[in-house]
Amino acid sequence: MSDLPSWKKNLERSGGYWSDGRWYDLHVDRRLPQVGPMLDEMLLALPPLPPGTTVCDLACGTGNAAVTLLSGYPTVQMVLLDEDPDLLSEAYSKAEQMTPDVETLRVSLETDGEPLPGGPYDVVLASLALHAIVGHEVERAEAESRYELLFHTIRSSLTSGGHLIVGDHVGTLPLYTQLKTMERAGLEEVDCAWRQDDFFVAGGVG
Numbered sequence: 001m002s003d004l005p006s007w008k009k010n011l012e013r014s015g016g017y018w019s020d021g022r023w024y025d026l027h028v029d030r031r032l033p034q035v036g037p038m039l040d041e042m043l044l045a046l047p048p049l050p051p052g053t054t055v056c057d058l059a060c061g062t063g064n065a066a067v068t069l070l071s072g073y074p075t076v077q078m079v080l081l082d083e084d085p086d087l088l089s090e091a092y093s094k095a096e097q098m099t100p101d102v103e104t105l106r107v108s109l110e111t112d113g114e115p116l117p118g119g120p121y122d123v124v125l126a127s128l129a130l131h132a133i134v135g136h137e138v139e140r141a142e143a144e145s146r147y148e149l150l151f152h153t154i155r156s157s158l159t160s161g162g163h164l165i166v167g168d169h170v171g172t173l174p175l176y177t178q179l180k181t182m183e184r185a186g187l188e189e190v191d192c193a194w195r196q197d198d199f200f201v202a203g204g205v206g
């Protein structure tokens with residue numbers, strides 16, 4: 001008797017094994033074709049990053065945002081943060097091939113406004129991260145208040161002039177509402193750099 005889960009889950013309309021890091025990396029480009037361009041646009045949205053810039057890949061999963069950033073700026077100090085130990089180890093093994101300056105933080109974040117561990121950071125990358133931390137099955141008013149607390153958390157974890165770059169899809173909250181919520185949380189220079197279908201790249205300065 002095999003322990004393998006059924007291949008039929010791959011054949012469901014939005015099914016699959018999204019929490020399995022290797023499956024995720026194999027499937028993400030085909031199932032969500034906007035994600036590759038979104039990651040590239042996150043990198044291109046950043047100002048030049050000098051050596052030693054501290055970067056946190058928030059809710060890093062398999063580390064695709066970190067790897068994209070390291071492809072452009074290999075001399076930053078990278079912190080990978082996620083609650084899932086298997087995904088963290090997948091992310092670490094990819095990032096350490098690009099830099100020795102990488103560490104992992106296993107943390108289950110609460111939306112409580114407290115600063116991120118390991119900070120302050122010059123850059124926080126949040127790729128497909130915020131909606132996951134806020135939760136999918138959350139009604140609109142509650143989602144907005146959780147987003148605001150999360151943006152407070154991020155703002156208070158940035159160095160002065162540090163940048164938050166968000167790549168995500170709308171759904172939990174519309175883009176315009178997310179931008180206004182970022183401003184309410186005290187982020188400055190808030191704007192949207194790119195949008196395709198329901199995916200976007202936005203940012204702000206702490």
Ligand SMILES: C[S@@+](CC[C@H](N)C(=O)[O-])C[C@H]1O[C@@H](n2cnc3c(N)ncnc32)[C@H](O)[C@@H]1O
Nearest residue numbers: 059060061082083084107108109127128132133
């Ligand atoms: C959709 S994945 C995105 C992963 C990655 N950033 C990317 O772009 O591929 C969401 C990630 O958020 C992490 N996550 C969800 N809730 C979290 C929480 N409360 N604290 C820390 N990580 C969380 C999950 O473990 C998962 O790796």
